[in-house]
Structures are given as C-alpha cells and as structure tokens.
Amino acid sequence: MENPSTSKVVLLACGSFNPITNMHLRMFELARDHLEDTGQYSVIKGIISPVGDAYKKKGLIEASHRVEMARLATESSDWITVDSWESQQSDWVETAKVIRHHYEELLAREHNRDNVDTVKYTKKRRIEENYISSSVHHRKRELNSLSLCSDGPQLMLLCGADVLESFGIPNLWKQEDVAEIVGRYGLVCITRSGSDPHKFINQSDELWKFRKNIQVVHEWVTNDISATHVRRALRRGQSVRYLLPESVIRYIQEHGLYSAESEQKNADVVLAPFQKYSDASTSG
Numbered sequence: 001m002e003n004p005s006t007s008k009v010v011l012l013a014c015g016s017f018n019p020i021t022n023m024h025l026r027m028f029e030l031a032r033d034h035l036e037d038t039g040q041y042s043v044i045k046g047i048i049s050p051v052g053d054a055y056k057k058k059g060l061i062e063a064s065h066r067v068e069m070a071r072l073a074t075e076s077s078d079w080i081t082v083d084s085w086e087s088q089q090s091d092w093v094e095t096a097k098v099i100r101h102h103y104e105e106l107l108a109r110e111h112n113r114d115n116v117d118t119v120k121y122t123k124k125r126r127i128e129e130n131y132i133s134s135s136v137h138h139r140k141r142e143l144n145s146l147s148l149c150s151d152g153p154q155l156m157l158l159c160g161a162d163v164l165e166s167f168g169i170p171n172l173w174k175q176e177d178v179a180e181i182v183g184r185y186g187l188v189c190i191t192r193s194g195s196d197p198h199k200f201i202n203q204s205d206e207l208w209k210f211r212k213n214i215q216v217v218h219e220w221v222t223n224d225i226s227a228t229h230v231r232r233a234l235r236r237g238q239s240v241r242y243l244l245p246e247s248v249i250r251y252i253q254e255h256g257l258y259s260a261e262s263e264q265k266n267a268d269v270v271l272a273p274f275q276k277y278s279d280a281s282t283s284g
Helices: 022-037 063-073 095-124 130-151 161-166 175-185 197-203 205-209 227-235 246-255 272-283
Strands: 007-015 041-050 080-082 154-160 187-190 214-217
Touching: 007 022, 007 095, 022 041, 022 154, 022 187, 022 214, 041 063, 041 095, 063 080, 063 246, 095 154, 095 175, 154 161, 154 175, 161 187, 161 197, 175 187, 175 205, 197 205, 197 214
Parallel strands: 007 041, 007 154, 041 080, 154 187, 187 214
Antiparallel strands: none
C-alpha cells in the first residue's frame, strides 16, 4: 500500500549504454532500495535515456542499436523503461536539457491526470450556471498546475561515481548545469571501486553547497562491469555471457556489432561537450 507521506521519485539515467550491461540495470535496483529504505521516497519509475550519435564519443555505435538493446534489456522489468527522445535529436543535448525535458513530460502527465479527475468531478456535480462552473473549473486547473511542482513526482539523475567526478573535468560540464542538476533535481550516485564520492563532494564547493540533494549509494557487492571492457571482449571474440542480458548478446551477434572498426568510430573527432564549451570559452 502506498504511503502518502513519501515523495514519489522517477530515476533518470543518461549515458552511452554502449552496450547496456547488467550493471546499468543493477544501478536502478540499488538506487530504488536505498531511497525507499530511507522511508522518505517511493520510486515509481526508472528511465534509460541513451545519448545521441552527435555526442561523438569514440567507439559509439548508432543510437538505434543502443536504444533497441536497452529495450531488450528492460523487457522483463515492470518499472524501468527506455526513452529515445535524446537519441533522436540531431545535435548533442546537454544532460540538464534532457532532465528538463523529462521533468516537463512528468508535469504534463500529472496535469492531464488532474484534468481528467476534475472533469469527472464536475460531471457528477453539474451546475446550471455554465459560466460559474467553467470559471471554477478554470481556476481549479490553474491551481493544479501551480501545485504540481511541489506535489508531483521528483525527478532525480541516476549515475555512477565516475559521472559525479566528471563534474570536475574542465569543459565537460557547464557549472550552471551542474548546479541545476544537483540543486534543482537531485542526484543518486552509485559508488564504484576506487572512487570516493564523499571526498569529491567535500572538495567541490559547488557540490558541497547541494550535498543534501546527493544520495550516495554504496554497492557492497562490488561489480566492475564496464562497457569498455565488454566491447574489448567482443572485439576479441571472448564470451560476455552473464555480463549482459542474453537478449542483448543475441542482438549484438545478429547485427555483428562491436568490431575493431567500430571502436575507431569518432577516434579523430572532438567530444561534443569539449568542442562546444571550448569554443565558447575561446570566443568569450
């Protein structure tokens, strides 16, 4: 039974998913357990948003393949879904904009649900004075939309400790985007071996300011599955069984993905954020 005192949360994971691994899926389960164990949150949905081809990361295969593999990987989940909006954009989309997009989608769905409830209510208690009825209905809609920000689901970015630490890499993130992601939405960070998120947060004035919005989740059953290592094994014809869902392995085999040639894709291209923010700082 749902506890009305808990905040509903939607977890959003952005990244290459090149390919999606069992660890990517485990992150969602770990994050949900951690948040719900606090007694403050109820996780209602998880969203995987693969980055678009314009990100230009070395070895990044086509988004259509990465999205389909993610869909296959989440077929058995009753709460994790895959969204292709980010991957379909012709230009690289900053993570802050992706979060904004999904937050607006959440608000729109909540708004539509409230409108349906309002219509049902007004049908039951139909008032003869149509003008008065419509005015009340209009005001109710306005109040609903205004209250969504506080009563609607909270969207939080789910990531590994490597992403958190990447906030400190020059020209990879805009500092105002970091402030928006952590300050406005919140972050759930899964630890990885060799990383110390608490130390990094302590050393960053920006993250320290919003430290209460960062949930650090310890992965006690260490699992260092890396998509980079998986691609290397695939190139070498080695088994990746039990590292990826079986359906994803079959898809990779059927489409002949991850070869020595594909790993060289974008090898001579500057990563989209570096290109964008370096140009901005130079022109400034």
